[in-house]
Amino acid sequence: MNLALSLVASVVILLGDDSPDTISFMRDKADVIVVATVGKQIMSMGSAPIEDVFYPRPYYFDARISSTLKGIPFTTRTIPVFARRIEKGSQAMSINEGDEVILFLKKPTDNEPGRWQAVDAWFGITPYSAGLEAALSGKLDFKIQ
Numbered sequence: 001m002n003l004a005l006s007l008v009a010s011v012v013i014l015l016g017d018d019s020p021d022t023i024s025f026m027r028d029k030a031d032v033i034v035v036a037t038v039g040k041q042i043m044s045m046g047s048a049p050i051e052d053v054f055y056p057r058p059y060y061f062d063a064r065i066s067s068t069l070k071g072i073p074f075t076t077r078t079i080p081v082f083a084r085r086i087e088k089g090s091q092a093m094s095i096n097e098g099d100e101v102i103l104f105l106k107k108p109t110d111n112e113p114g115r116w117q118a119v120d121a122w123f124g125i126t127p128y129s130a131g132l133e134a135a136l137s138g139k140l141d142f143k144i145q
Contacts, residue, residue, distance in 0.1 A: 032071035036063035083118035100128035
């Protein structure tokens with residue numbers, strides 16, 4: 001059974017979606033996309049009350065922007081951000097101060113004026129990848145030769 005699951009997982013990984021449609025979807029969902037460093041974490045919930053449960057872990061932090069990939073560049077280099085990531089409650093937080101990330105953000109809402117919000121708990125805050133940055137910047141050619 002484990003061998004069958006491993007084979008299926010390998011095929012899924014090898015045949016994963018690397019088309020420009022995925023990048024377009026991610027870009028369209030956000031008002032602003034930036035490369036940033038996670039600054040001071042104002043608040044984050046370290047663990048869920050129930051072990052081994054996945055939940056949307058909240059993160060409140062200041063993001064130090066190094067580049068803007070979509071949207072009007074910020075006039076300030078640091079912005080407040082609220083994000084959630086689906087994580088296992090019993091594990092350590094996956095986003096920490098000093099981490100370089102790509103943020104897919106929506107404009108601040110009336111509920112939290114001035115605080116930018118990650119678009120969702122799946123890819124709203126993504127560990128930095130030079131390949132993803134290039135794709136979001138339109139620097140990759142997806143045509144298969």
